[in-house]
Amino acid sequence: MGNKAVERAAPWIAVALLVVVWEFTVWILAVPEFIFPGPTATAQALWNFAGPISVHSWQTFWTTMVGFSLGVLTGLVLGFIVGSSRFMYHACYPLLVGFNAIPKVAFVPILVVWFGIGSVPAILTAFLICFFPILVNVATGLAPLEPEMEDVLRVLGAKRLDVLLKVGLPRSLPYFFASLKVAITLAFVGAVVSETVASNQGIGYLMMSAGSQMRMPLVFAGLIVISVMAMIMYEVFAQLEKRMTGWAHRGQSAL
Amino acid sequence: MAQPARQPGAAAAPDQARPFVVFDSVSLAYDESGNAIEDISLSIHEGEFVAFVGPSGCGKSTFMKLCTGLRPPTRGTVEVDGKPVKGPLKISGMAFQNATLLPWRTTLDNVLLPLEIVEPYRRRFRRDRAQFVEQAMALLRTVGLEGYEHQYPWQLSGGMQQRASICRALIHEPRLLMLDEPFASLDAFTREELWCVLRDLWESQRFTVVLVTHDLREAVFLADTVYVMSKRPGRILDEHAIGLDRPRSLEVTYSEPFTNLVHSLRSQIGEIRGQ
Numbered sequence: 001m002g003n004k005a006v007e008r009a010a011p012w013i014a015v016a017l018l019v020v021v022w023e024f025t026v027w028i029l030a031v032p033e034f035i036f037p038g039p040t041a042t043a044q045a046l047w048n049f050a051g052p053i054s055v056h057s058w059q060t061f062w063t064t065m066v067g068f069s070l071g072v073l074t075g076l077v078l079g080f081i082v083g084s085s086r087f088m089y090h091a092c093y094p095l096l097v098g099f100n101a102i103p104k105v106a107f108v109p110i111l112v113v114w115f116g117i118g119s120v121p122a123i124l125t126a127f128l129i130c131f132f133p134i135l136v137n138v139a140t141g142l143a144p145l146e147p148e149m150e151d152v153l154r155v156l157g158a159k160r161l162d163v164l165l166k167v168g169l170p171r172s173l174p175y176f177f178a179s180l181k182v183a184i185t186l187a188f189v190g191a192v193v194s195e196t197v198a199s200n201q202g203i204g205y206l207m208m209s210a211g212s213q214m215r216m217p218l219v220f221a222g223l224i225v226i227s228v229m230a231m232i233m234y235e236v237f238a239q240l241e242k243r244m245t246g247w248a249h250r251g252q253s254a255l
Numbered sequence: 256m257a258q259p260a261r262q263p264g265a266a267a268a269p270d271q272a273r274p275f276v277v278f279d280s281v282s283l284a285y286d287e288s289g290n291a292i293e294d295i296s297l298s299i300h301e302g303e304f305v306a307f308v309g310p311s312g313c314g315k316s317t318f319m320k321l322c323t324g325l326r327p328p329t330r331g332t333v334e335v336d337g338k339p340v341k342g343p344l345k346i347s348g349m350a351f352q353n354a355t356l357l358p359w360r361t362t363l364d365n366v367l368l369p370l371e372i373v374e375p376y377r378r379r380f381r382r383d384r385a386q387f388v389e390q391a392m393a394l395l396r397t398v399g400l401e402g403y404e405h406q407y408p409w410q411l412s413g414g415m416q417q418r419a420s421i422c423r424a425l426i427h428e429p430r431l432l433m434l435d436e437p438f439a440s441l442d443a444f445t446r447e448e449l450w451c452v453l454r455d456l457w458e459s460q461r462f463t464v465v466l467v468t469h470d471l472r473e474a475v476f477l478a479d480t481v482y483v484m485s486k487r488p489g490r491i492l493d494e495h496a497i498g499l500d501r502p503r504s505l506e507v508t509y510s511e512p513f514t515n516l517v518h519s520l521r522s523q524i525g526e527i528r529g530q
Contacts, residue, residue, distance in 0.1 A: 148351040148435075155323045155343045156373040156427070166371065170359050247359045247407055 037217040042224060045217035052206065057225050060191055060203040063119050064229075067126025068187040072180065075131040079138025083172070084164055089139065096135065104129040105193050112198045122194040122202060129190035130183040137179035141172020174248035177241035181234050188230045274298035275463055276322060276431070281331035282488075283317055290329070290488035291317045297482065297491060301430070302461040306474035306481045308520065310528050314489030315467040319433045322465060323347045335431065345373050347431040348424030352439045354416035356408040356423075363404040366391045366422045373427050387426075394422045397459075398452050414445035418452065425456065434466045438473065447505055450476055458502055471520045475499075476508055483523055486530065493523060 019039045025031075026038035033041050046053065082092045104125055111121035145167050153163055195204025203222045210218035276299040284290045292314035299305050307315045320326040321333050324340040333340045348369070356365045370376040370387050380387065395404055398418040408416055417437060424432060434453075438446040454477060457464060468474050474481045475497055483493040497516065499507055507513050 146353070146355055148349075148353055149355045151320070151323075151325055151351075152349050152355065152369075152423075153372060154325060155345070155347055155349055156369050157343055157345050158372045162372055166368065167357065170357070173359075245359075247409075 034214045034216050037220050041217040042220040045221040046224065049218055049221065053221060053225060056201060056203050056206040057229065059119070059201040060188070060195065060226070061229055063122040063202065064126050064187045064191040067123040067191060068130055068184055070123070070127040071131035071183055071187060072134060074127070075134025075179070075183070076138055076176070078131070079135040080142065082135065083139030083142030084168070096132065100132045104190055105197070108194050108197045111194070117198040117200065119199070119201070121198050122191045125194035126187040126190035130187040133179045133182045133186070134176065137175035138172050141175035142168040174241070174245040177237065177245055180237040181241065184233045184237055185230045188226060192226055273301055275301035275303070275336060277334040278321070279332045279334070281321060281328045281333055283321060283326060284329045293488040293490050295491055299463060299465070301463055303480065304457060304464045304466070304478045306466040306468055306478035307484055308468060308471055308474050308481060308524065309484030309489065310486050310524060311469070312487050313484040314487060315484060316435055317489065319349070319435055319465060319467060322431070323349065323433055344431065346429050347433055348427065348429035349433045349435070350420045350424040350437045352436040354408070354420040356416055356419055358408055361405050361407055362395065362400060362411065362419050363388065363391055365408065365419055366395065366426050368423060369427045376427060391422070391426055394425060395419070397456065398422055414441050414449060417441060417449060421453065421456070430462055432462050432464045434464065436468055439469065446473070451505065453477060454502065471517045471524070472508060475513060475516045475520070476503060481520065483520065485527055492527065495520065
């Protein structure tokens with residue numbers, strides 16, 4: 001087996017190991033299932049409740065994706081605005097940092113008052129939690145260019161917008177795509193958190209109600225489903241990043 | 256119109272006697288700390304190749320900014336092509352010590368960049384792209400980059416990047432080419448190769464070149480006129496007309512007249528540094 005093959009198998013080996021350790025620990029300590037179920041019990045729950053789980057995961061998935069899309073859009077636009085001028089950068093940055101420091105769970109009650117329970121608070125929480133990293137990355141990527149490049153462009157009569165579109169924006173793309181990976185996982189967090197508090201659908205709600213009935217295997221099944229969804233979406237964006245911004249990475253590997 | 260003091264310079268550019276770039280007692284101060292360059296008066300003829308040499312920080316790059324209209328002078332006037340300079344001059348192309356190619360663009364797309372920005376090419380860029388690509392390819396061919404047009408900058412050596420950077424400066428057929436130590440970061444052999452590339456481009460197109468350099472051999476080999484600048488605030492201390500026959504081959508650099516010229520420049524700069 002070559003190095004490459006080992007590398008590719010590594011994550012699966014790690015998962016398998018984790019499952020074994022988990023099962024073994026639960027078994028050796030004889031923890032009751034309603035406190036801490038092992039992988040077998042969790043898998044059983046996954047299988048037995050496949051129907052409701054898939055309904056609720058679909059709910060979580062689409063609310064997350066809608067919130068995430070809003071976050072990408074807002075992050076891009078605001079990042080472009082904030083990053084395009086020093087004045088805007090200095091004016092907005094402290095505000096944004098302050099906003100980001102607020103735990104987004106704190107918004108859920110407000111959102112419930114405004115929009116009632118259901119999908120809207122979940123979408124908005126996902127959005128609120130995920131747009132910030134995108135904004136910061138886009139704004140950073142747009143940061144001022146080398147004086148020589150500026151001269152080359154300015155002498156040709158380039159306007160601010162030309163410089164931003166031809167140089168700033170392409171250069172911020174690697175940052176942007178890197179931030180998408182972070183943002184998508186955060187979006188799942190936002191949606192699920194909101195569902196646990198203010199919804200009657202979604203994986204968050206499912207886990208909440210299963211937990212209150214001490215059906216721990218089902219709660220764990222929910223956890224697994226969320227993390228699998230997040231991993232898949234992360235990988236999707238990692239691949240997208242590789243495709244779109246190969247130039248930023250190949251440069252280093254060529255050295 | 257003719258300035259008696261400039262006679263040697265005029266003799267070195269035989270094809271055009273009309274002054275193209277005229278500096279009339281120009282000074283520039285970036286801030287309160289004093290002038291970066293001071294009281295510069297000179298005239299460069301169309302198609303002339305001039306080089307500026309001097310100690311570090313003598314305001315050679317400032318001269319370029321004034322010439323291309325990127326900075327207005329604090330005092331005095333700058334005229335290019337008979338008109339006072341009022342803003343960035345689109346008829347100029349620039350290349351620097353760093354090639355500053357955009358890493359996400361291929362060599363070809365990097366060279367085409369100015370055409371996407373400068374009028375009147377910009378307006379026609381989409382429609383006439385094929386023609387522009389042809390133009391860029393021809394230019395890349397003359398500098399020896401044929402076959403590398405679809406490579407990215409990081410796949411090119413330093414010398415090749417610099418060739419591409421010069422192509423980018425020339426793609427919109429500027430009448431004024433500004434070179435700020437373009438070969439400073441290259442090894443000696445590559446540098447001499449690029450001297451010849453630049454020489455051939457200039458011989459065939461006869462644009463006006465302002466070359467700022469620390470390399471005295473480079474200045475003497477390439478230029479018609481070499482200006483020696485003082486320490487900050489930069490002033491023009493001397494002007495040397497380089498009478499060596501054209502076209503010059505690298506062999507010239509080992510001839511006695513060449514070495515004498517370089518030698519006298521060197522001692523002059525030594526004196527300036529010692530002051």
